[in-house]
Amino acid sequence: MKQVMESAALAAGRAIMAVQAAGPDVHYKPDRSPVTEADEEAERVILAALRQHVPTVPVVAEEAVAAGLIPDISGGLFFLVDPLDGTREFVAGRSEFTVNIALVRKGVPVAGIVYAPALSSGFTAVDGRAERFTVAGGTIGERQTIGCRGRGSVLTAVASRSHDTPETARFLDAHGIGACTAIGSSLKFCLVAEGLADVYPRFSRTMEWDTAAGDAVLRAAGGETRTLDGQPLAYGKRNQAHDADFANPNFIAARTGWSSGGGN
Numbered sequence: 001m002k003q004v005m006e007s008a009a010l011a012a013g014r015a016i017m018a019v020q021a022a023g024p025d026v027h028y029k030p031d032r033s034p035v036t037e038a039d040e041e042a043e044r045v046i047l048a049a050l051r052q053h054v055p056t057v058p059v060v061a062e063e064a065v066a067a068g069l070i071p072d073i074s075g076g077l078f079f080l081v082d083p084l085d086g087t088r089e090f091v092a093g094r095s096e097f098t099v100n101i102a103l104v105r106k107g108v109p110v111a112g113i114v115y116a117p118a119l120s121s122g123f124t125a126v127d128g129r130a131e132r133f134t135v136a137g138g139t140i141g142e143r144q145t146i147g148c149r150g151r152g153s154v155l156t157a158v159a160s161r162s163h164d165t166p167e168t169a170r171f172l173d174a175h176g177i178g179a180c181t182a183i184g185s186s187l188k189f190c191l192v193a194e195g196l197a198d199v200y201p202r203f204s205r206t207m208e209w210d211t212a213a214g215d216a217v218l219r220a221a222g223g224e225t226r227t228l229d230g231q232p233l234a235y236g237k238r239n240q241a242h243d244a245d246f247a248n249p250n251f252i253a254a255r256t257g258w259s260s261g262g263g264n
Contacts, residue, residue: 002126005113006140009115012083038087057077060209085185114186193223203250
């Protein structure tokens, strides 16, 4: 499964970079979020790879869901795919966009890959082990095991570059966090997983395909993602009374026990 996910993500990354080189044509969904041919081509590549190698596992993919194509996930095992997370960063010419593929079992992201093709690096989570990897010549090269750091004397946070909110500023102030890096895409989870930041608070809307792969990496690195009522962020949310299918509530991503270990 790991090899299938990695191969699909790298192929999607090549498709994205080809579109970037040609100059992306941007259009907008009904919710005014941008989408490009890079999103669509990357998703086509990923879906083809997953259907070829693991045809019995349903795939929930961002652009397919936008088109009304939602598979039956009642069996509890399914993929979540965001072919291009950070489309705004991609369109703006920044490098903080990622390919995200996650495997979810009974509401928990148990494996995932976050690949940043413009940075030639990425992160994986399989069997409770989180790794950072580099890419050279189109293949994965060096791998390094990563893990969340313990609490230091100075707390640092990562937050969304494109979706900053007043609630985020209040959270940082309440927890005495003076240093906060704004960055796009699921890389925020990975910076916490790698031990380069302590916490990622999110007080604006995300969808499950935005978070599942990064959340898998964080959990494998000794972290957790919890909603504001303290529950683990769950996946496969359908028929929600107050939001769309697969929409997430606000959450806090950090090392396990962050709030009880001096994060407050």
